[in-house]
Amino acid sequence: MKRTTLAALALAVTAGLGLTGCAGAAGPAEEQGQEGKTRLTVSVWNYEGTPEFKALFDSYEAANPAIDIEPVDILADDYPQKVTTMLAGGDTTDVLTMKNVIDYARYANNGQLQEINGVVDTVGKDSLAGLDAFNIDGKYFAAPYRQDFWLLYYNKELLKAAGVDNPANLTWDEYSALAKKLTTNADGKTTYGTYHHIWRSVVQAIAAAQNDGDQNGGDYGFFEDQYNTALDLQKSGATLDFGTAKSQKTSYRTMFETGQAAMMPMGTWYIAGFLQAKKDGKTNVDWGLAPLPQKSDDGKVTTFGSPTAFAVNKNAQHSDEAKKFIEWAAGEEGAKVISKIGVVPALQNDAVTDAYFQLEGLPSDELSKKAFTPDKTALEMPVSDKSGAVDKILNQEHDLIMVGERPVADGIAEMGKRVTGEVLGK
Amino acid sequence: MTNMAEDLKAEAPFLSGAPAPAPEDRRRTQRESPRERKKRTTDVVIYGVLAVLVVALMVPFFWMLSSSLKENNQVLTVPIQWIPSDFVWSNYTDIWTRIPMLGYLQNSLYLAVIITCLQVLTGSLAAYGFSKVRFPGRDVLFLAYIGTIAVPWQAYMVPQYIMMQNLGLTNSFNALILLQAFGAFGVFLMRQYYMTIPDELCEAARIDGLSEYGIWARVILPLSKPALASLALLTFVNTWNDYMGPFIYLTSNRLWTVQLGLRSFVGQFDAEYAMIMTGSVISVIPILVIFLIGQRYFIQGIATSGMKG
Amino acid sequence: MTTETLTPAPVPVSRGNRKQARRNTLIGWTFILPNFLGFLAFTLIPVIAAFALSFMEWTSFTAPRWVGLENFQRMLQSDTFWVALRNTVVYALGHVPLTMALALGLAMLLNRKLKGIGFFRVAIFFPYITSLVAVAVVWNMLFSPDNGPINQFLNAIGIAEAPGWTSSSDWAMPAVIITSVWRDMGYYMILYLAGLQAIPTELYEAAEVDGASGWQRFWNVTIPSLRPTTFFVVVMLTVSSFKVFDLIVVMTNGGPGRATTVLSQLIYQEGIGEGKFGYSSAISLVLFLIVLSITVLQFKLQQRRER
Structure with a gap:
C-alpha cells in the first residue's frame, strides 16, 4: 500500500517538476528573433x-x-x-x-x-x-x-609612507630594491612590497618581451635574469611565497585591494575590476599606474599584451x-x-x-598616462600550432623553479630539452 | 511495512519455525546488567570517537560557511581567516538577484529527480536479470557494463556530443537524462547487493507461483531498501554536483543548473569566491534533506531473520 | 574467455532443459533491456567510437584519417605519458586500500542504533558534498609547509624535517591521496552500510553461541558476508582512482612540475584541450585495458571464493 502511494507521489513530483523545468522558470527567456530582424x-x-x-x-x-x-x-x-x-x-x-x-x-x-x-x-x-x-x-x-597589456599597479599611500613619490622609470634592480624597502611587518601583519601572481607570464612573457626572446624557440637562456629577480624577491620576503600563493589560490585582487601589496605587475583588464570595487566601496586603496619596470634605464617601455x-x-x-x-x-x-x-x-x-x-x-x-603608451607591446605567446603544447611544458617547469625545487639554470635547461624533444619534433 | 518477504517468512516452514523475536527484545531477555553496562561504556567511547571525527570532517565545510559571509576580496587571505571580520549577510539575499538561483535550483532538482528515479528503476531491474536469472552471455554483458565505467568520460565526450547533436538533442534536459539515467553504476551496485540475498527466498517464491517479475517487485525490492536508498542518494548527489555534463550539453541560460550558475562567478582573470561559497552552501541544503530522509533506511535492516545464509 | 568459466552457480531454476534455457534468456533480457537500450545508445556506442578513433588522426573538424598504431607509438615514446601512468598507479595504490579500510571502519562504527546516529552519518558524508574549492583551500592550508597545523604537529612529535607537501614533488602525491581518502570515505561508507544491513543477525548470534570473539566474528562473519559489496567497492574505487581528475585539477593542477599529473588529465588536455582526439583516445584505450584487466582479475577471484 504504502509503496504504491510513495511511487505515485514520486511520479506526481516528477511530472510537476517536468512542467516547471521545461517551462524554463530559470533565467531570462531565450531571446527570439523578432519580426524581420x-x-x-x-x-x-x-x-x-x-x-x-x-x-x-x-x-x-x-x-x-x-x-x-x-x-x-x-x-x-x-x-x-x-x-x-x-x-x-x-x-x-x-x-x-x-x-x-x-x-x-x-x-x-x-x-x-x-x-x-x-x-x-x-x-x-x-x-x-x-x-x-x-x-x-x-x-x-x-x-x-x-x-x-601589462603595467605596474601601485598603492600611493604605502609608497608615500616609505617616502617614495612614485615608481617611475624603474629598472628591475631598482624595482627589487623598492619592493624590499616597502615590505613592512607590524603587529604580525605583513605588508608585501609587491605581489607576483603565479602565472608564468609574470616571469617568462616579460623576459621574452624585453629580451626579444622566442617562447616557442626551445632555447630559454633569456629567462634567467627575470627568474633570479623573482626568486630574490621571494627569498627576501618582499612578495608572497609562490608555493603559498599557488596552494592557497591567492587572489591578486585581494592582495592589492586590501593593501597587502604595495605594487603589483598585472594586466590592464584589472582596471575595470578595480574601478568597480572602488565604486562599490569594497576597497579604499588610492591607486596609481606606472609602466612595467625595464631591463635598462634608457627610458623606453616594453611590455607584453594579449x-x-x-x-x-x-x-x-x-x-x-x-x-x-x-x-x-x-x-x-x-x-x-x-x-x-x-x-x-x-x-x-x-x-x-x-x-x-x-x-x-x-x-x-x-605617470599613469605614460603607462598607457608603451613603446613596444610584444605578444604574450607567439601564434603557432605548437603554442599550446609549449605553454604546458613552460608552466610545469615554471612551478618547479618557483617552489625552489630546481635551480634556475637546470630548470631552463629542462624547458629547452622538453620543448625540443616533445614539441618541436623528433 | 507489510511485504511479501515477511509473509513468506511467516508461512514457509523451512525458513523459520516461528517468527524470530527482534534482536532488541532478545538482548533484553538475556543477562541484563553487565551487558547493558558494557553497552553504555561502548556508547560513550563511540560518541567520543565520532565527535572528534565530525570536527575533523567539518573543517572545510566550516570554511565554506565562513567564506560565504565575507566580501569577495576577504575570502582567499593569507593566513586563513576563520571568522569573517564583518558578517556580510547580504550575500545570501544578493545571490537570488545576481543570478537566477531559484530557476537553477529548479533545473537541478528536475534533472536529479528524473535521473535518480530512472536509474534506480532500470538499475534494479537489470540487476535482477544479472544476478537471479541465468542465461548465456550474461557475464560477458556484465563485464561490458563494468568495462565502460573504466573509460573516462573525457575520452568519449566528443563522439557522444556529435551523436546527440545529430539527434537534435543538445541544449535540452533530455540529452543529460538519456546520458546519465542508464549508467552502469546503478546496475553494478544493485547486482552486488542482490547477490547477498539468498536464492532460497526466490526459490520459495517460485514455488508459491510468483512470476520472475513478481519476485522482483514483491520479494527483492522490499528487501533491498538499504541498497535502493544508497543508490538513490549517490545518484542524486552525483547528478546534483555534476558540472561538466550540464556545461557541455546545456547552452541556454534558462536551462542552467546550480553548478553552472556557481561557475558563472568565475571570470576570465578572477573569481567572486564569496558568492561561489554562498551558492555552494545553498546548494548543499537539498542534499542534506535527501540524506536525512534516506538515511533511516540504512538502519531498518532486512528481514532475513531465521535464514541460514 | 568463455562464459562458462565465469558463471557462478546461482540456484538452478529447473532441470535446465533447452526450453527452460530459452525462457530464462528471454526473461533475463526483459529485465536488462530498459537499462541496456539507453546504455547501448548513449554510452557503449560512443565508447566504441572513441576506441576506433585511437587508430586514427582526427581534429574533430576534418574527416578522421587511419594511422594504424602511430598514436600508440607516440604515446610509448612520450615521457609525459609514463610520468602520468606512474602517478596514476601510485595514486591508486594509496587511495584504494586506505579508503576501503576507513570506509568499512566507519560503516561498522555507524551501523548501530544510537541516538543521533543520523547526524553522524550525514557528518561523515559531508566532505563529499563540500565544495571542492573549499576542500582544496583548507587542506592546502593544513598542509602549509611553514606554519600549517600538520607540520606543526610533526615538529612537535620530533620530526624536524617535515615534508613540503603540495609544494614538493615528492610529497604532493601523498597530500593528494590523504585529501582524497578523507573526501571519499563517506561515500564508500554508505555502500558498506547498505552491505552490512544485508548480513542476517542470526549469523552473528550463531557465532556468539560458538564462543567467537569480536575479532573472530569480524573475520569469519562480517568479511565473508560483505564479499559482494567489497567487490563492488574495490572495483569502483579502482576505476575512480584511475580516472581521478577533479580533485587533482583543483588541488595541485598536476604540479608541482608533473608530480601529480594523471592520465585522465592528459586525456583531457590532449583531446579537448589541443584537439588531438586520436592520441587522447589511444591513452584512454590503454587506461581502459589496465582497469579492465584488474577488474576481470577481481571478478575471477570473487567467483572462485564464492564456489
Whole structure:
C-alpha cells in the first residue's frame, strides 16, 4: 500500500517538476528573433560578469535596428573546451570570440574560421594593436577588438609612507630594491612590497618581451635574469611565497585591494575590476599606474599584451552580418563603447585614448598616462600550432623553479630539452 | 511495512519455525546488567570517537560557511581567516538577484529527480536479470557494463556530443537524462547487493507461483531498501554536483543548473569566491534533506531473520 | 574467455532443459533491456567510437584519417605519458586500500542504533558534498609547509624535517591521496552500510553461541558476508582512482612540475584541450585495458571464493 502511494507521489513530483523545468522558470527567456530582424549569435564567456559584451551588443543593436544579437553564454573557465566541442558537432554560431591567440591558432589552422581580410583592411591595419598575432600567411581569420597589456599597479599611500613619490622609470634592480624597502611587518601583519601572481607570464612573457626572446624557440637562456629577480624577491620576503600563493589560490585582487601589496605587475583588464570595487566601496586603496619596470634605464617601455578578437565561424548562418558586426566592434565605434567601461580597445588613436582617460576614477597623473603608451607591446605567446603544447611544458617547469625545487639554470635547461624533444619534433 | 518477504517468512516452514523475536527484545531477555553496562561504556567511547571525527570532517565545510559571509576580496587571505571580520549577510539575499538561483535550483532538482528515479528503476531491474536469472552471455554483458565505467568520460565526450547533436538533442534536459539515467553504476551496485540475498527466498517464491517479475517487485525490492536508498542518494548527489555534463550539453541560460550558475562567478582573470561559497552552501541544503530522509533506511535492516545464509 | 568459466552457480531454476534455457534468456533480457537500450545508445556506442578513433588522426573538424598504431607509438615514446601512468598507479595504490579500510571502519562504527546516529552519518558524508574549492583551500592550508597545523604537529612529535607537501614533488602525491581518502570515505561508507544491513543477525548470534570473539566474528562473519559489496567497492574505487581528475585539477593542477599529473588529465588536455582526439583516445584505450584487466582479475577471484 504504502509503496504504491510513495511511487505515485514520486511520479506526481516528477511530472510537476517536468512542467516547471521545461517551462524554463530559470533565467531570462531565450531571446527570439523578432519580426524581420536577423538574429546574430555570438559566443561569449561569462556574459553577466564581462560587461564589455553587453555594452557592445546593446550599442550595435541600437545602431542597427535590423539586427538582433543573441549571446551564447559560456562559462569563462572552460570556454575553449566547450567551443571545441560545439564546433565538432557542427555548431552554427555566427561570431566566435577568441579568448586567446593559442586557441585562435588552433581553430584557424583547422580551417574552422572564415578569412576576413576585408574587415581588417576596412578597420585599418595600422591602428589595430596586436593585429600581427592574427596574421597567418597573409590571411587574417579574426580581428582584435580588445588589447590588454601589462603595467605596474601601485598603492600611493604605502609608497608615500616609505617616502617614495612614485615608481617611475624603474629598472628591475631598482624595482627589487623598492619592493624590499616597502615590505613592512607590524603587529604580525605583513605588508608585501609587491605581489607576483603565479602565472608564468609574470616571469617568462616579460623576459621574452624585453629580451626579444622566442617562447616557442626551445632555447630559454633569456629567462634567467627575470627568474633570479623573482626568486630574490621571494627569498627576501618582499612578495608572497609562490608555493603559498599557488596552494592557497591567492587572489591578486585581494592582495592589492586590501593593501597587502604595495605594487603589483598585472594586466590592464584589472582596471575595470578595480574601478568597480572602488565604486562599490569594497576597497579604499588610492591607486596609481606606472609602466612595467625595464631591463635598462634608457627610458623606453616594453611590455607584453594579449589581444581578444572576434572571428566568423565557417558554418555561420549569417556570415555577412557577422563580418559587419566585427567591422563595427573592432572599429572606432566599438572602441569607444568598451573604453567607457574601462576596457582597453585594440584600436588605438588619440580620440580613443582621450575617451579612455575621461573615465571616472581613473588616476589622471602623468605617470599613469605614460603607462598607457608603451613603446613596444610584444605578444604574450607567439601564434603557432605548437603554442599550446609549449605553454604546458613552460608552466610545469615554471612551478618547479618557483617552489625552489630546481635551480634556475637546470630548470631552463629542462624547458629547452622538453620543448625540443616533445614539441618541436623528433 | 507489510511485504511479501515477511509473509513468506511467516508461512514457509523451512525458513523459520516461528517468527524470530527482534534482536532488541532478545538482548533484553538475556543477562541484563553487565551487558547493558558494557553497552553504555561502548556508547560513550563511540560518541567520543565520532565527535572528534565530525570536527575533523567539518573543517572545510566550516570554511565554506565562513567564506560565504565575507566580501569577495576577504575570502582567499593569507593566513586563513576563520571568522569573517564583518558578517556580510547580504550575500545570501544578493545571490537570488545576481543570478537566477531559484530557476537553477529548479533545473537541478528536475534533472536529479528524473535521473535518480530512472536509474534506480532500470538499475534494479537489470540487476535482477544479472544476478537471479541465468542465461548465456550474461557475464560477458556484465563485464561490458563494468568495462565502460573504466573509460573516462573525457575520452568519449566528443563522439557522444556529435551523436546527440545529430539527434537534435543538445541544449535540452533530455540529452543529460538519456546520458546519465542508464549508467552502469546503478546496475553494478544493485547486482552486488542482490547477490547477498539468498536464492532460497526466490526459490520459495517460485514455488508459491510468483512470476520472475513478481519476485522482483514483491520479494527483492522490499528487501533491498538499504541498497535502493544508497543508490538513490549517490545518484542524486552525483547528478546534483555534476558540472561538466550540464556545461557541455546545456547552452541556454534558462536551462542552467546550480553548478553552472556557481561557475558563472568565475571570470576570465578572477573569481567572486564569496558568492561561489554562498551558492555552494545553498546548494548543499537539498542534499542534506535527501540524506536525512534516506538515511533511516540504512538502519531498518532486512528481514532475513531465521535464514541460514 | 568463455562464459562458462565465469558463471557462478546461482540456484538452478529447473532441470535446465533447452526450453527452460530459452525462457530464462528471454526473461533475463526483459529485465536488462530498459537499462541496456539507453546504455547501448548513449554510452557503449560512443565508447566504441572513441576506441576506433585511437587508430586514427582526427581534429574533430576534418574527416578522421587511419594511422594504424602511430598514436600508440607516440604515446610509448612520450615521457609525459609514463610520468602520468606512474602517478596514476601510485595514486591508486594509496587511495584504494586506505579508503576501503576507513570506509568499512566507519560503516561498522555507524551501523548501530544510537541516538543521533543520523547526524553522524550525514557528518561523515559531508566532505563529499563540500565544495571542492573549499576542500582544496583548507587542506592546502593544513598542509602549509611553514606554519600549517600538520607540520606543526610533526615538529612537535620530533620530526624536524617535515615534508613540503603540495609544494614538493615528492610529497604532493601523498597530500593528494590523504585529501582524497578523507573526501571519499563517506561515500564508500554508505555502500558498506547498505552491505552490512544485508548480513542476517542470526549469523552473528550463531557465532556468539560458538564462543567467537569480536575479532573472530569480524573475520569469519562480517568479511565473508560483505564479499559482494567489497567487490563492488574495490572495483569502483579502482576505476575512480584511475580516472581521478577533479580533485587533482583543483588541488595541485598536476604540479608541482608533473608530480601529480594523471592520465585522465592528459586525456583531457590532449583531446579537448589541443584537439588531438586520436592520441587522447589511444591513452584512454590503454587506461581502459589496465582497469579492465584488474577488474576481470577481481571478478575471477570473487567467483572462485564464492564456489
